[in-house]
Amino acid sequence: MLEVLALQMAFGGVRALDGLSFSIGGGEIVSVIGPNGAGKTSAFNCVSGFYRPSGGTVRLAGQEVTGLRPSAIAARGLARTFQNLRLFGELSVLDNVRAGTHLWSKQSFLDALLHTPRYRRSEGESTDEAHKWLDFVELRGDRTGLVRHLPYGEQRRVEIARALARRPKLLLLDEPAAGLNSGEKAELRDLIRRIQQLGITIALIEHDMSLVMEVSERIVVLNFGRKIADGAPDDVRSNPAVVEAYLGRDADDDEIRDARAGISEKGADHA
Incomplete structure (x- = not known):
């Protein structure tokens, strides 16, 4: 490998x-x-x-x-985590993990701009994928709140979930x-x-x-x-x-x- x-x-x-x-x-x-x-x-x-x-x-x-x-x-x-957490502190827990799905997302810039059906499907798939990996790492905190409000150990789980979302x-x-x-x-x-x-x-x-x-x-x-x-x-x-x-x-x-x-x-x- x-x-x-x-x-x-x-x-x-x-x-x-x-x-x-x-x-x-x-x-x-x-x-x-x-x-x-x-x-x-x-x-x-x-x-x-x-x-x-x-x-x-x-x-x-x-x-x-x-x-x-x-x-x-x-x-x-290849996906990785870092010695010092590199999460997006002003985004929600869910959106931090959704960010990891962009590598395989099928939507284009135009789709996002016009909110086409393909954009909506892709956004739904991204959200489902993020929940899947947050379930996998057994996150116990709130997924809709800002990630910086989570305890440190939970933030570590979010970072791993985001890496896994890259498949x-x-x-x-x-x-x-x-x-x-x-x-x-x-x-x-x-x-x-x-x-x-x-x-x-x-x-x-x-x-x-x-x-x-x-x-x-x-x-x-x-x-x-x-x-x-x-x-x-x-x-x-x-x-x-x-x-x-x-x-x-x-x-x-x-x-x-x-x-x-x-x-x-x-x-x-x-x-």
Whole structure:
């Protein structure tokens, strides 16, 4: 579903991505983790078109999308959420999710201007689709009120619903558990698994190591813009290069044991 080959990205003299390569198979749940500054969000931004890489190749479902605009990549089947919520605060909950349906909407500018029958049909389909995905993410708040009035955890659900309304093949989740309490994280874990059951491939960046270990089928670990590990959760957790990247060469035996168990507070804070 996704191939990243020798990706390069630099900001001035800082090399954010240094020949990064990894792939994600159709239907997989893959987490991309690493210490702060490892290049995780830069990689997502290059894949989704928000950054133009200085070198390398990105392929989505076999098609090269390197350097295309975000809208063009989205049209090829990619949707994403962001570390910092990017909802339309002055729109309703329902209209925020309806905005995600524009990629497949059949109406034209003229239809919208003249309110043609096709416009009315399309608007009805868009509304039905938005309700469908809000039901799917189990939104409990008011759908007609402004989205900015919802609690933070509910806004996270709206953002995921909007991404799903685009009918993606690949969903990128950038720190979806940020700011959530333990109960909301458990609900997010179940939601991610239900999304996978729809046949959607999922890649996520996440700081919560417990969530990463529970939902991931495979984990890709970055450090200084390079891949240092790629494998099943148990294999990655015991990888010496991963432990060193998170805790440094001077970590004591207790820290190493906790990091490998995936439950270290220090490890989670540095994810």
